[in-house]
Amino acid sequence: DQQVxxxxxxxxxxxxxxxxxxCDYTNSMFDYFLWYKKYPAEGPTFLxxxxxxxxKNEDGRxxxxxxxxxxxxxxxxxxxxxxxxxxxxxxxxxxxxxxxTFGTGTKLQVIP
Amino acid sequence: EPEVTQxxxxxxxxxxxxxxxxxxxxxxxxxxxxxxxILGQKVEFLVSFYNxxxxxxxxxxxxxxxxxxxxxxNFTLKIRSTKLxxxxxxxxxxxxxxxxxxxxxxxxxxxxx
Numbered sequence: 501d502q503q504v505x506x507x508x509x510x511x512x513x514x515x516x517x518x519x520x521x522x523c524d525y526t527n528s529m530f531d532y533f534l535w536y537k538k539y540p541a542e543g544p545t546f547l548x549x550x551x552x553x554x555x556k557n558e559d560g561r562x563x564x565x566x567x568x569x570x571x572x573x574x575x576x577x578x579x580x581x582x583x584x585x586x587x588x589x590x591x592x593x594x595x596x597x598x599x600x601t602f603g604t605g606t607k608l609q610v611i612p
Numbered sequence: 613e614p615e616v617t618q619x620x621x622x623x624x625x626x627x628x629x630x631x632x633x634x635x636x637x638x639x640x641x642x643x644x645x646x647x648x649x650i651l652g653q654k655v656e657f658l659v660s661f662y663n664x665x666x667x668x669x670x671x672x673x674x675x676x677x678x679x680x681x682x683x684x685x686n687f688t689l690k691i692r693s694t695k696l697x698x699x700x701x702x703x704x705x706x707x708x709x710x711x712x713x714x715x716x717x718x719x720x721x722x723x724x725x
Contacts, residue, residue, distance in 0.1 A: 534714075543616070543703045543716030544655060589655060599645070599668055600714065602655040 503527045504592050506603035514611050519577040521606050523590030526571065530592040533566060534600065535575045538587045544602075547588075548575070551595075580610045614638040616717035618704050624723045625694050633689040633720045635704030641715075644687045645705040646679065648672075649719075655703065661687065694724045 505524045513519045521535075531552045536544035550557040550564045550573070557564050563576045577584055590603040617636040625631050637644050646658040659669040661679055678690045687706075691698055701721050707714040 536716075541719070541721075543618075543705075543718045545716070546714060591655075599657040599660055599670070601657065602647075604654040 502604075503530075504590055504601050504603040506590050506606050508606050509604070510607040510609070512609045512611060513580045515582055516579045519575075519580045519584065519608055519610065521575040521577075521588050521590070521608065523573050523575075523603055524571055525573075525590075525592050527592070527594075527601075528571075529594045530601075531595040532593045533564070533573050534591045534593070535562075535564060536589040536591060536602075537584075538589060538605070544589055577608075580608075582610045582612050584608060585610050614715070616704055616706055616715050618702075618717035618720050620720060621718070622721045622723070624725060627696055627724055628693050631691050631694055631722060633691075633702050633704075633722070635687045635689070635706075635717055636685050637687055637704065637706030638715055639685070641706035641708055643667075643707045643709070644679075644681070645707075645714075646689045647703045647705060647716075648700040649703065650697075650700040658689070658702075691722075694722075696724050698722060699724045 503526050534549040535547040537547045538544045548559050548562045548564050550566050566573045587605045587607045589605045591600045593600045619634045644661040649655045657670050659673045660667045676692045680688050701719040703719045704717045
């Protein structure tokens with residue numbers, strides 16, 4: 501049962517352009533949504549999060565949008581940089597310290 | 613910056629053997645987790661641990677798995693009798709209370725042969 505889905509396994513974007521990574525979820529109990537970035541042979545690194553009471557959260561070049569009615573969130577990276585090349589995991593949790601459920605990841609490649 | 617430390621970085625073991633994966637969480641964190649990622653698949657939750665007991669576990673975390681906090685600093689994952697399908701990257705994570713403080717270690721690659 502895949503509660504968090506990232507339908508695009510990979511994405512290529514030119515440096516300087518916008519990268520948009522998408523994520524869908526099915527569990528209505530999810531209250532917190534997170535994006536993690538992962539390089540090979542390293543653990544996931546927290547990038548940005550959003551709670552269900554908001555529809556947008558911004559941190560520098562990274563913005564997460566949440567559409568609760570559509571159970572959809574997206575991560576926008578503007579402008580994209582070659583160092584952004586990594587696997588991005590969408591994740592969700594009912595909140596507090598409860599377990600985080602990860603999506604399958606999207607491999608982003610930013611082409612110089 | 614505080615970090616979660618995992619040892620060893622790579623462990624090779626024979627099928628049927630016991631392995632212990634070690635983690636040193638961030639010192640003031642109270643919640644501890646193990647996740648794993650089978651090659652090419654998503655990161656999967658195994659278990660969470662708080663106040664010296666398991667607070668939640670997944671269906672993957674069967675009787676072959678156990679966790680322990682033997683002293684004030686280490687958090688271990690034991691697999692009693694490893695199977696080939698246990699081969700994966702195992703990530704330890706810790707947090708204070710909120711999800712914002714959720715920090716992962718760099719992982720232990722377990723290869724069962």
